[in-house]
Amino acid sequence: MDITKEKVFKSLKKVKDDKFSIDKIEQYCLVLEIGDRDLQVAVIDIKSDRVLILEDYSLTKTEDEHQKVQVLKALFDEHHLLMVGFWKEVVLCFKNPKYCLAPLSYFSKDNARAILKMNCEVQSSDSVGYYKVNSNDSVNIFTYQKEVLKFIRSIYVNSKIRVTHQSGMLVNAVLSNPPFANENELSLYIDRFYLHAAVTNNGKLVYFNSFKIQKFEEYIKYINLICHEFKILKKEGIIKVWGYIKKDSSHFEALKKNFPVIEVGNRTSKLNFGFKFDEIPEHQYFDVFGNYFNL
Incomplete structure (x- = not known):
């Protein structure tokens, strides 16, 4: 697949609040939730807990991490905000089936891969990440694409980057509701x-x-x-x-x-939404917003 000659992404949804200001970007959290064939983007004002931007994209199916980075780069290069590097927080959330939720009392950094292998097939080449799920006493262990994380870090060198997984963010959303x-x-x-x-x-x-x-x-x-x-x-x-x-x-x-x-289901009451978001049903993007509860 020649990324340079194909349109490798499609915009499905875009909503932008009038209160968004490029001059306040240092108080905003940027959420990027990446799946095999889709990407969701959200911008949330940390001071007011207000959702300012929500976007949804379909992505061309890729064969490896290198191609996924090419697809993301093509989208980012055309986007008016994603190449801006001064967000207060950036949350990179992976969506894939290789994950588990382990009790905090059973977890240690040394056994993260072993615990994950008890729940799904994990290759020696897979990158394994983990973090504590804020809404309960568990650790979310998961595989992620190392090249994608490297690409994101190369852009947001001035921002704090957190790496999460959709499963833990859904738990956050449910237990924060x-x-x-x-x-x-x-x-x-x-x-x-x-x-x-x-x-x-x-x-x-x-x-x-x-x-x-x-x-x-x-x-x-x-x-x-x-x-x-x-x-x-x-x-x-x-x-x-x-x-x-x-x-x-x-x-x-x-x-x-x-x-x-x-x-x-209803939209979380812990975040604020302007009237522009009335066009989006309240039960959609529940997982994306769950990322905000793990800051």
Whole structure:
């Protein structure tokens, strides 16, 4: 693939608050959430907890880290803000299936790779990262693309860079979103090609897992399995869904038919949004905003 001759990204969504000011960039947090074929960008004012920018891009599928950096570079070179290097914080969040959440009491730096290998296949060439999830006493261990991190560090040399993983950020988002029930409740995040599921009880995480989805019926299968395991009643329990699903879609209606109690989740109350964000459904980009709760 010749990156220089192809349009390797496509803008899917762009929202910008009128309060954004290039002169205040040193008080802003930049969030970059990178998946195999997508990128989300958010800018949040740390002083006011106000979301100022949200963008969503699809990316050309790449074969290795080197190609991924080329794709990102092509996007960054055309972007009016991403090459600016004076953000107060930069959060680089990776989206991939190689991760685990380990209790803090069982974790040490020396056994991070060994713990991860108990949960997924890890190659000797894979880079392994970890960090404490702020919302509970766990450590998120995951693989990441070293060349991508190197590229990001080369741009934001004056900013503090934090490296996270989508799974931990979803946990943050769920556990930073009261009120909490004193019974098992199921929080679902429908991503592109994945279903992420968290079970909580009284504000404590009981379970978290991700499932690769190839056809719609698999959503129903996995949700049924979780409801059965944690005794969440399909007609009386608590099930909330966030992510890439429309409330008026046939897919949501199918979920509602199988799980009558399912409801679309709300946007976090810990961040502020101007009227420009009214065009974005409140249940979307829940994971992106979760990154802000790990600063």
